[in-house]
Amino acid sequence: MWRWIMLVGLFVCLSEPVCGxxxxxxxxxxxxxxxxxxxxxxxxxxxxxxxxxxxxxxxxxxxxxxxxxxxxxxxxxxxxxxxxxxxxxxxxxxxxxxxxxxxxxxxxxxxxxxxxxxxxxxxxxxxxxxxxxxxxxxxxxxxxxxxxxxxxxxxxxxxxxxxxxxxxxxxxxxxxxxxxxxxxxxxxxxxxxxxxxxxxxxxxxxxxxxxxxxxxxxxxxxxxxxxxxxxxxxxxxxxxxxxxxxxxxxxxxxxxxxxxxxxxxxxxxxxxxxxxxxxxxxxxxxxxxxxxxxxxxxxxxxxxxxxxxxxxxxxxxxxxxxxxxxxxxxxxxxxxxxxxxxxxxxxxxxxxxLVAEPAPLPVPMGVLGTKEVLEKNVGDEVVVQFYVRGGRDLARPKRVLLNSDRSIESPRNLTVVLQETAFSGERIDANLQTFLHKTVRAKGKVTLYNGRKQVEVLQPKDIELIAR
Ligand SMILES: [Fe+2]
The missing domain is CATH 3.60.21.70 (Alkaline phosphatase D (PhoD))
Incomplete structure (x- = not known):
């Protein structure tokens, strides 16, 4: 009898979230x-x-x-x-x-x-x-x-x-x-x-x-x-x-x-x-x-x-x-x-x-920060390193936007656009989560979108995650 009561009690505990x-x-x-x-x-x-x-x-x-x-x-x-x-x-x-x-x-x-x-x-x-x-x-x-x-x-x-x-x-x-x-x-x-x-x-x-x-x-x-x-x-x-x-x-x-x-x-x-x-x-x-x-x-x-x-x-x-x-x-x-x-x-x-930002990583020679890229001319080829604070996944065609600032409206923000061609091989399933709250290095051309400068990345090898 007691064994039955214990078994029933155990079943109620396991099946009813209120119990535990x-x-x-x-x-x-x-x-x-x-x-x-x-x-x-x-x-x-x-x-x-x-x-x-x-x-x-x-x-x-x-x-x-x-x-x-x-x-x-x-x-x-x-x-x-x-x-x-x-x-x-x-x-x-x-x-x-x-x-x-x-x-x-x-x-x-x-x-x-x-x-x-x-x-x-x-x-x-x-x-x-x-x-x-x-x-x-x-x-x-x-x-x-x-x-x-x-x-x-x-x-x-x-x-x-x-x-x-x-x-x-x-x-x-x-x-x-x-x-x-x-x-x-x-x-x-x-x-x-x-x-x-x-x-x-x-x-x-x-x-x-x-x-x-x-x-x-x-x-x-x-x-x-x-x-x-x-x-x-x-x-x-x-x-x-x-x-x-x-x-x-x-x-x-x-x-x-x-x-x-x-x-x-x-x-x-x-x-x-x-x-x-x-x-x-x-x-x-x-x-x-x-x-x-x-x-x-x-x-x-x-x-x-x-x-x-x-x-x-x-x-x-x-x-x-x-x-x-x-x-x-x-x-x-x-x-x-x-x-x-x-x-x-x-x-x-x-x-x-609610993710803490790590201390910035050193930027090697020849690689720019976002501020320097925003001072470049449209059409210039750049390599930029920055911490991804925000962004967006877009579909048809697939693109991923990586933002250096939490607010896309911020004058300090630089957006790097990973174009559809940047998703192949190891990067085929990459999305915003792959890059968010990480430091990336991106190579591409400075272009204009809605009057704002951005960097367009066309190949998987041109977007890199930088480890600490
Ligand atoms: Fe008080």
Whole structure:
């Protein structure tokens, strides 16, 4: 009888994806995330997130409000932090979610223990232990002895790996004084921007650890920060208050050639997706999901944010990432969902757009860069070497366009056209994917198309992939 029950159970597990909540190969396809959940108020959205059945759930901070007593703010004690986590664990919807997902969490100020506080917080080590107790970190785990609660984990098989990196933006963060007066149009006094070696967001140990993590192989990297990284025109806490530290983060992502980075953030009691095309050499998204039950009730005029892609200026919400691992181009959906679970705003991001650019390869004598080719005359024969940032496959007749710039409209862009005759022998099946995000050397004649110079390649031997 027991053997039968076990066999039936095994069959259900193998055939029903919900049981194992992963694809057959263990790839993650659904991640939920959010922040700002006051345990003293109802939080029905936990039930909705549990119903969504995320394989991984990321809490980005202010996961409880330990510094809130009867609606008034007061620095927490370790006992009150523990009590707040116990209250969250006793919420049936959250308990159901925790049972059925892989839960990861960092903290922000209200669960750390005091509003907008940094490394000066007296209970920071005690608070870290309360967070580990809440998460169920094993008692012998070295993470319980670590200074700060940063952590990382890789999920999924090679080729479909998702790395979740959670930063600690509190434990090491240097002090952040407020200005005497509000900015025009704001009620809150802004923080005074901090620069120089004394101004720290992550601290030396965490920076070293982050560099190691960014070199770990992964196809998609979720970088969780309790506070916003890109949006920086508001007077509240953000990486923009530490401009050198933020630039260091961008420079580190570039230096590690870390592809696939998507930032998640919280803290702001609003939902929005921001993006920056220049920061790391590929589109960098910062998805802010901040209001599990602390979202703005009613519509709120979106604040200035020149990096905004889309806003959700109303209501409680949570974020989701859905990954379709289809070949050859996986698609990543970055979503903000309402309290009923419906998608409110979404960015569809092809994963092969988020590719780090390698350091340029040396160009041999007699070979030109794209800038020099654009200065040549129509009809000149050239050999050009460049990194392929974009392009297009065309049919009837088959041609492939290789662009040196992500935007074909850019005045810096040079297009190399591989004509139909360039596809024979080994190159017969070549297409854009063969050359995209690689360095190529092309030989051909400069021609004009729609008033723009291009280089036409006619033979397979005249287009070469250059290895590092
Ligand atoms: Fe916060």
């Amino acid at each position: 909540w992963t694809q057959d190969d263990g790839a993650i396809t659904k991640i939920a995330f959010g922040s700002c959940a006051n345990q003293n108020r109802p939080c029905p959205i936990w039930e909705v997130i549990a119903d969504y059945k995320p394989q991984v759930t990321v809490l980005l901070g202010d996961n409880v409000y330990a510094d809130s007593i009867g609606g008034r703010s007061e620095p927490a004690t370790p006992e009150r932090i523990a009590e707040a986590y116990r209250a969250l664990l006793s919420v049936p919807g959250f308990a159901r979610l925790k049972e059925s997902t892989q839960l990861m969490a960092t903290w922000d100020d209200h669960d750390y223990g005091d509003n907008d506080v940094g490394r000066e917080w007296i209970h920071k080590d005690a608070s870290a232990l309360r967070l580990h107790d809440f998460l169920g970190t094993p008692t012998d785990s070295p993470r319980r002895l670590q200074k700060g609660v940063y952590q990382a984990q890789v999920f999924g098989p090679p080729g479909r790996r998702i790395q979740v990196i959670l930063l600690d933006t509190r434990y090491f963060r240097s002090s952040l004084p407020q200005a005497a007066e509000p900015l025009p149009g704001w009620r809150s006094r802004p923080y005074v921007k901090q620069s120089g070696p004394e101004a720290e967001m992550l601290g030396a140990e965490q920076w070293t650890w982050l560099e190691e993590q960014l070199r770990v192989p992964a196809e998609l990297r979720i970088l969780g920060s309790s506070i916003q990284v890109l949006s920086d025109e508001h007077p509240f806490e953000m990486w923009g208050n530490f401009p050198d530290e933020r630039q260091r983060l961008f420079d580190l992502i570039r230096a590690c050639e870390a592809s696939g980075v998507v930032i998640l953030s919280g803290d702001r009691h609003l939902g929005e997706i921001s993006y920056d095309m220049e920061a790391v050499g590929y589109p960098l998204f910062d998805v802010t999901a901040s209001g599990l039950n602390q979202g703005h009730q009613g519509w709120r005029s979106p604040e200035p944010n020149s990096k905004r892609y889309a806003a959700m200026p109303f209501g409680n919400h949570f974020g989701t990432i859905e990954i379709d691992w289809k070949e050859p181009g996986p698609m990543v959906l970055l979503q903000l969902r309402k309290e009923d679970g419906q998608v409110s705003v979404e960015a569809q991001v092809p994963l092969n757009l």
